Amino acid sequence: MSFFSGLFSDRQQSPAEPSAAGELFNSANFRSTATPSASPAAGPSTQSSNGTVPDANLNAPPTAPAPSALDTFSAAYDPSKLHPLAGLGDNLDFLQLEEDKLTDVHGAQSVLPSRGWTDDLCVGTGTTYLSGLAVGGMWGFREGLARPLGNNASFKLRLNSVLNGCTRRGSFLGNSLGVLAIFYNIANSSMDAFRGKHDALNSMAAGAISGALYKSTAGLRPAMVGAGLMTAAAGGWSYFKTAV
Amino acid sequence: MSHGDHSRDPCPYVILNDFGGAFAMGAIGGGIWHGIKGARNSPRGERFVGSLSAIKARAPVLGGNFGVWGGLFSSFDCAVKGYRQKEDPWNAIISGFLTGGSLALRAGPRSALGSAVGCGILLGVFEGVGVLMNRMFAQPIPPMQIPEQAAAPAPAVAH
Numbered sequence: 231m232s233f234f235s236g237l238f239s240d241r242q243q244s245p246a247e248p249s250a251a252g253e254l255f256n257s258a259n260f261r262s263t264a265t266p267s268a269s270p271a272a273g274p275s276t277q278s279s280n281g282t283v284p285d286a287n288l289n290a291p292p293t294a295p296a297p298s299a300l301d302t303f304s305a306a307y308d309p310s311k312l313h314p315l316a317g318l319g320d321n322l323d324f325l326q327l328e329e330d331k332l333t334d335v336h337g338a339q340s341v342l343p344s345r346g347w348t349d350d351l352c353v354g355t356g357t358t359y360l361s362g363l364a365v366g367g368m369w370g371f372r373e374g375l376a377r378p379l380g381n382n383a384s385f386k387l388r389l390n391s392v393l394n395g396c397t398r399r400g401s402f403l404g405n406s407l408g409v410l411a412i413f414y415n416i417a418n419s420s421m422d423a424f425r426g427k428h429d430a431l432n433s434m435a436a437g438a439i440s441g442a443l444y445k446s447t448a449g450l451r452p453a454m455v456g457a458g459l460m461t462a463a464a465g466g467w468s469y470f471k472t473a474v
Numbered sequence: 475m476s477h478g479d480h481s482r483d484p485c486p487y488v489i490l491n492d493f494g495g496a497f498a499m500g501a502i503g504g505g506i507w508h509g510i511k512g513a514r515n516s517p518r519g520e521r522f523v524g525s526l527s528a529i530k531a532r533a534p535v536l537g538g539n540f541g542v543w544g545g546l547f548s549s550f551d552c553a554v555k556g557y558r559q560k561e562d563p564w565n566a567i568i569s570g571f572l573t574g575g576s577l578a579l580r581a582g583p584r585s586a587l588g589s590a591v592g593c594g595i596l597l598g599v600f601e602g603v604g605v606l607m608n609r610m611f612a613q614p615i616p617p618m619q620i621p622e623q624a625a626a627p628a629p630a631v632a633h
Contacts, residue, residue, distance in 0.1 A: 349491065356494025358542055393580065405534035408497045408541065447526060 347419035354415045359408035366403030370395030413440035414460070430468035437464030485552040489545060496544025500536025508532040530593045563601035570597030 374395030379387055418436035422428045441460030445452040482488055512528025513521040550569035555561065574593025578586040 335606075348495075351498055352491045352494035353487075355498050356490035356492070356541075356545070359497050359538075360490065360493055360545070401535070401538050404541075405538045408537060409534050411494075411502055412498050412501055429614060437539075447530065 347415075347423070350419055351412070351415040355408055355411045359404050360413035362407035363400045363404035367396045367400035369403070370397070370399030373399065410440055410444050410460070413443050414464070430465060430472075432463045433468050434461050437461045485555065489548045489552060492548035493541055493545035496542030497537045499537075499544075500540025501533050504517050504533035504540075505529050505583045508536070543573065543577065546576060562607060563598075567594050570594050580609030 238240070371392055372395075374392035375388075377391050379391060414436050416431055417439040418428075421432050421436055425432065437460035438457040441456035441458070442453045444460075445456030506513075508528045513525035515528075516524025527583055548568055550572045551565055554565050554568050554572075558565065563633045571590045571594035575586045575590030578589035581589075
């Protein structure tokens with residue numbers, strides 16, 4: 231693992247750090263400065279230990295060990311040593327793992343690490359939807375318990391009433407809040423991307439947009455009321471986030 | 475939902491993510507679907523109003539159905555993973571079975587069992603296709619070259 235952290239992060243691993251794998255690589259004696267123009271005279275002396283030396287092998291530059299990925303672990307990283315014949319210079323591109331990167335919008339770091347706007351959308355919507363479902367379910371539970379079913383109603387009838395109330399109120403509140411959360415998160419992420427930073431003003435504006443959009447079919451006045459309510463809620467949430 | 479995927483959150487939090495993802499997918503997809511359907515089913519001149527009212531009436535419900543399915547599935551998936559301490563296709567099949575069963579619970583045990591088996595088979599087909607795709611497109615891992623110099627008693631070269 232320490233090799234990968236040395237490779238993929240900017241943290242430099244100190245060469246003096248003792249580790250079992252490091253000793254293994256050091257004892258293997260890799261020559262990382264392998265070039266094809268190594269002296270051919272060194273060829274037979276090392277290969278004669280094997281006994282059988284084909285003649286064709288004498289023409290090839292033999293002893294330079296093929297540079298492997300292990301070289302990059304022991305030496306400081308240099309792309310030109312990856313393969314001497316490939317002619318790799320400094321213009322080597324690496325795979326950028328964009329998907330695993332955490333969000334880098336300034337001020338958008340929160341309790342749960344987020345990988346971008348899709349994560350924000352999913353987690354925000356999921357949390358809001360689930361809490362709406364829970365609150366609405368409790369509302370429906372109380373309603374179902376309190377509904378008059380005539381005298382000495384059976385348990386089965388009461389259970390049915392409670393379950394009906396839960397599914398009715400729970401899904402109503404959950405769906406409404408979930409759609410509101412989708413609007414809010416999309417607006418918020420768009421403004422984050424547009425402005426390049428995230429602050430309370432941003433989320434309040436997103437709340438205004440989402441509230442107005444949610445109530446837009448009911449007329450101008452309800453839309454304004456919805457925008458105001460959502461702005462207040464977003465502002466309160468931002469304040470709560472900074473206070474925690 | 476897929477296993478061994480490190481671009482996803484650890485288990486209790488992934489439920490929220492899946493809930494929201496499924497809800498958003500259902501609501502946005504349902505908005506498009508019912509928008510077109512509502513416009514087509516309205517008389518001329520009222521197409522926009524009909525489309526809007528169809529979206530308002532049906533898209534959140536579709537989102538809710540999707541969300542409950544995805545969230546229940548993810549919760550069962552996490553529970554099954556925690557119980558079995560394994561990550562394999564059986565997780566998805568078992569949690570699909572449980573999800574289908576619990577969603578149809580109010581229609582009676584017989585119907586719940588049928589729905590559970592149906593969902594389990596569906597998830598089994600998904601997982602089977604996934605495994606097959608993995609096998610087909612997986613690159614064979616080349617064997618690591620073991621340097622021969624390691625065995626030879628070469629004189630130590632200063633580093």
